[in-house]
Amino acid sequence: xxxxxxxxxxxxxxxxxxxxxxxxxxxxxxxxxxxxxxxxxxxxxxxxxxxxxxxxxxxxxxxxxxxxxxxxxxxxxxxxxxxxxxxxxxxxxxxxxxxxxxxxxxxxxxxxxxxxxxxxxxxxxxxxxxxxxxxxxxxxxxxxxxxxxxxxxxxxxxxxxxxxxxxxxxxxxxxxxxxxxxxxxxxxxxxxxxxxxxxxxxxxxxxxxxxxxxxxxxxxxxxxxxxxxxxxxxxxxxxxxxxxxxxxxxxxxxxxxxxxxxxxxxxxxxxxxxxxxxxxxxxxxxxxxxxxxxxxxxxxxxxxxxxxxxxxxxxxxxxxxxxxxxxxxxxxxxxxxxxxxxxxxxxxxxxxxxxxxxxxxxxxxxxxxxxxxxxxxxxxxxxxxxxxxxxxxxxx
Amino acid sequence: xxxxxxxxxxxxxxxxxxxxxxxxxxxxxxxxxxxxxxxxxxxxxxxxxxxxxxxxxxxxxxxxxxxxxxxxxxxxxxxxxxxxxxxxxxxxxxxxxxxxxxxxxxxxxxxxxxxxxxxxxxxxxxxxxxxxxxxxxxxxxxxxxxxxxxxxxxxxxxxxxxxxxxxxxxxxxxxxxxxxxxxxxxxxxxxxxx
Numbered sequence: 001x002x003x004x005x006x007x008x009x010x011x012x013x014x015x016x017x018x019x020x021x022x023x024x025x026x027x028x029x030x031x032x033x034x035x036x037x038x039x040x041x042x043x044x045x046x047x048x049x050x051x052x053x054x055x056x057x058x059x060x061x062x063x064x065x066x067x068x069x070x071x072x073x074x075x076x077x078x079x080x081x082x083x084x085x086x087x088x089x090x091x092x093x094x095x096x097x098x099x100x101x102x103x104x105x106x107x108x109x110x111x112x113x114x115x116x117x118x119x120x121x122x123x124x125x126x127x128x129x130x131x132x133x134x135x136x137x138x139x140x141x142x143x144x145x146x147x148x149x150x151x152x153x154x155x156x157x158x159x160x161x162x163x164x165x166x167x168x169x170x171x172x173x174x175x176x177x178x179x180x181x182x183x184x185x186x187x188x189x190x191x192x193x194x195x196x197x198x199x200x201x202x203x204x205x206x207x208x209x210x211x212x213x214x215x216x217x218x219x220x221x222x223x224x225x226x227x228x229x230x231x232x233x234x235x236x237x238x239x240x241x242x243x244x245x246x247x248x249x250x251x252x253x254x255x256x257x258x259x260x261x262x263x264x265x266x267x268x269x270x271x272x273x274x275x276x277x278x279x280x281x282x283x284x285x286x287x288x289x290x291x292x293x294x295x296x297x298x299x300x301x302x303x304x305x306x307x308x309x310x311x312x313x314x315x316x317x318x319x320x321x322x323x324x325x326x327x328x329x330x331x332x333x334x335x336x337x338x339x340x341x342x343x344x345x346x347x348x349x350x351x352x353x354x355x356x357x358x359x360x361x362x363x364x365x366x367x368x369x370x371x372x373x374x375x376x377x378x379x380x381x382x383x384x385x386x387x388x389x390x391x392x393x394x395x396x
Numbered sequence: 397x398x399x400x401x402x403x404x405x406x407x408x409x410x411x412x413x414x415x416x417x418x419x420x421x422x423x424x425x426x427x428x429x430x431x432x433x434x435x436x437x438x439x440x441x442x443x444x445x446x447x448x449x450x451x452x453x454x455x456x457x458x459x460x461x462x463x464x465x466x467x468x469x470x471x472x473x474x475x476x477x478x479x480x481x482x483x484x485x486x487x488x489x490x491x492x493x494x495x496x497x498x499x500x501x502x503x504x505x506x507x508x509x510x511x512x513x514x515x516x517x518x519x520x521x522x523x524x525x526x527x528x529x530x531x532x533x534x535x536x537x538x539x540x541x542x543x544x545x546x547x548x549x550x551x552x553x554x555x556x557x558x559x560x561x562x563x564x565x566x567x568x569x570x571x572x573x574x575x576x577x578x579x580x581x582x583x584x585x586x587x588x589x590x
Contacts, residue, residue: 107426108426108427108428109426109427109428110427110428110429110430111427111428111429111430112429112430112431113430113431117430118430121428121430125428146561148566150558150561150562150563173558173561173562175525175526175529175559175561176525176526189529194556195463195556196529196556196557213463214460214463215460215461215462215463215554215555216460216533216537216554216555216556217529217530217533217555217557219526219529219530220526220529220530233526233529233530235460235530235533235537235555236460237460238460238537239534239537240530240533240534259534260530260531260534261530262526262527262529262530263524263526263527276527307523307524307526307527308524308526308527321524323523323524327524346524346525347524347525347526365566365568390525391525391526
């Protein structure tokens with residue numbers, strides 16, 4: 001033992017190896033960036049090709065789901081840009097090799113929690129190693145799950161629909177869940193008291209209270225990015241309009257006087273509230289300063305009847321629903337431009353990394369939630385929650 | 397002294413582990429510990445506890461009647477069921493054809509000043525969800541205004557929108573949609589003894 005302790009090779013070698021590995025891996029990142037110089041275009045970007053070996057069962061299923069909806073696709077090892085391998089015997093161990101450079105860019109093992117959660121964590125590390133951004137594997141959603149009698153409950157779940165938990169147990173009509181950014185808390189609409197009222201619900205301690213319970217409609221709550229304010233639709237003054245108040249319900253202020261407003265959302269800098277309205281007999285998207293002021297139109301040429309806007313967390317895009325005969329998920333540059341029609345669906349919500357949307361699509365008599373990579377248009381349904389699932393809200 | 401020795405041993409053990417796993421066997425070097433997931437919901441069974449501030453903002457204001465004025469009244473869904481008003485697609489305009497129904501509802505309310513009215517606005521399934529919730533409210537408010545013109549005190553009327561959550565016919569065709577684009581009138585009586 002003492003002899004070993006004094007052996008410098010045993011002590012220094014690993015340090016040298018670690019330094020070498022860091023060097024190699026950062027060099028590899030440079031090369032990858034050069035390979036991927038193509039500027040991603042909404043709906044037209046080619047997926048990154050990967051292969052998967054040695055992982056199976058639930059772990060492989062989680063990896064395939066998570067990576068597919070983040071712009072990766074699966075091929076045989078010889079055709080892959082990156083080769084993912086590993087094992088899930090007891091716990092997840094994984095490795096990613098850049099095939100052309102023949103460099104290992106990620107090698108890691110996972111312990112704790114469940115194999116499923118370890119797989120999500122590995123997927124996030126793969127996204128970070130290859131695409132250099134935060135993955136969505138360990139993110140959460142809230143949603144409305146409705147039974148055939150029209151009543152429903154608010155649920156939270158992993159973004160892929162697993163680990164679902166009912167937040168309400170009221171057997172009444174519910175609507176429009178919305179997260180408070182960075183907190184375990186949501187707003188939603190509930191008819192529990194015989195009127196559509198907006199509740200604030202602390203998921204940490206289960207306490208909730210009414211934030212807006214005025215006569216008429218109280219719905220479509222949206223928390224400001226810093227959580228200090230909430231925008232919503234109230235009809236207390238005789239028509240559904242956009243109002244804003246403090247998180248505790250005080251300092252209520254009416255922001256719009258148009259007659260057909262719905263679905264407010266915040267710009268990530270907290271300066272603007274975007275919503276759907278009608279101007280000169282046309283349904284349009286518009287924005288108003290969060291502190292009050294003149295309304296400005298957000299043109300969506302070629303995408304008529306826009307509703308349900310959601311501003312991306314990076315500030316670049318506004319996703320919305322366009323209605324022609326059917327409904328389409330569209331994305332328009334927040335600063336103005338031409339919308340891109342992505343897929344059939346409604347009511348989209350951005351992932352925290354502004355790359356994936358979760359949305360509702362109609363499937364026969366019920367509603368199903370799907371996730372969509374906006375660049376490759378790769379899309380998959382998430383696991384069914386309960387009955388008819390709609391109004392997804394991505395925690396961010 | 398003993399402490400220092402222990403630390404030295406631990407550091408050494410770590411180095412040996414790294415050397416073994418990192419070089420010889422090509423085992424993963426980095427290990428990510430994932431914390432076990434406790435329930436996201438604090439209260440067992442999902443919480444949903446109402447606290448003392450439940451009533452914040454519950455009183456009305458502005459132009460619509462206060463909800464508290466309608467508390468404890470008994471709802472009669474059948475008395476005015478024959479007068480359900482129907483709407484055109486994506487419209488909250490009260491059609492001329494519904495004029496006689498408005499008059500009949502106004503007469504019923506004016507015949508008994510102790511009664512009040514709840515108007516339930518509803519939509520077909522073709523709009524988006526929160527758009528329809530607002531549209532249903534606009535329909536109910538339009539009927540309230542029509543009743544006001546017919547001589548009913550609007551403060552006796554409250555509105556509720558169910559959006560597309562309460563269709564009378566769940567079928568996916570024009571005949572069903574036409575039945576679902578509606579405003580239902582619910583007569584409210586003071587509860588006996590109240």
